Amino acid sequence: MRGARLFQESLKQSVFGVLSGVLGEHWIGNEVLHLLTNQKNYRLRVEMTDWERNTAWAEYDYFMVDDESESYRLHVTGFRNDSTAGDGLLKHNGMKFSTWDVDNDLAGKDFGGSCAKRFHGAWWYFKCYKSNLTGRYYRDGRITDGMYDGVSWKAWRPSTVSLKKVEMKIMPRNVQKVN
Numbered sequence: 001m002r003g004a005r006l007f008q009e010s011l012k013q014s015v016f017g018v019l020s021g022v023l024g025e026h027w028i029g030n031e032v033l034h035l036l037t038n039q040k041n042y043r044l045r046v047e048m049t050d051w052e053r054n055t056a057w058a059e060y061d062y063f064m065v066d067d068e069s070e071s072y073r074l075h076v077t078g079f080r081n082d083s084t085a086g087d088g089l090l091k092h093n094g095m096k097f098s099t100w101d102v103d104n105d106l107a108g109k110d111f112g113g114s115c116a117k118r119f120h121g122a123w124w125y126f127k128c129y130k131s132n133l134t135g136r137y138y139r140d141g142r143i144t145d146g147m148y149d150g151v152s153w154k155a156w157r158p159s160t161v162s163l164k165k166v167e168m169k170i171m172p173r174n175v176q177k178v179n
């Protein structure tokens, strides 16, 4: 997921990479994500790579996104404890999606009131994030001092470091796991 391409998208157009192992580098909107994840029970797998080519993953047994009337609220449960990346989403569970122009986060005065603006992403922010996968894309992974606005999964790498590549993959729960 290339965060830099995403951070200024508005709510309805916010894009999201899923099923990338199947479809190649693909981006879909939150509306499509909602429709998809409401058809069946889906599992989520997040795969990430840093700039030293280390890889890690996190899996959740249940992943669903509400519709627009609920601001694409996130439902994610069933974190797999053996995930090598650690958990970066459970604290986002139940949060609505926020963008630079639609603020649904829990930040009042903190962070200027908008996590999306402060951290240059579009995400299910609370106050503010454990993961920021649509954050600003830094070519060498080194985030500008004090910004913490990169592509981040804090359980794996500190928010001073931006990840090189992140993919979010969803799969129906009745499909056999590969790994």
Ligand SMILES: [Ca+2]
Residues within 6 Å of the ligand: 103, 104, 105, 106, 107, 108, 113, 114, 115
């Ligand atoms: Ca706010």
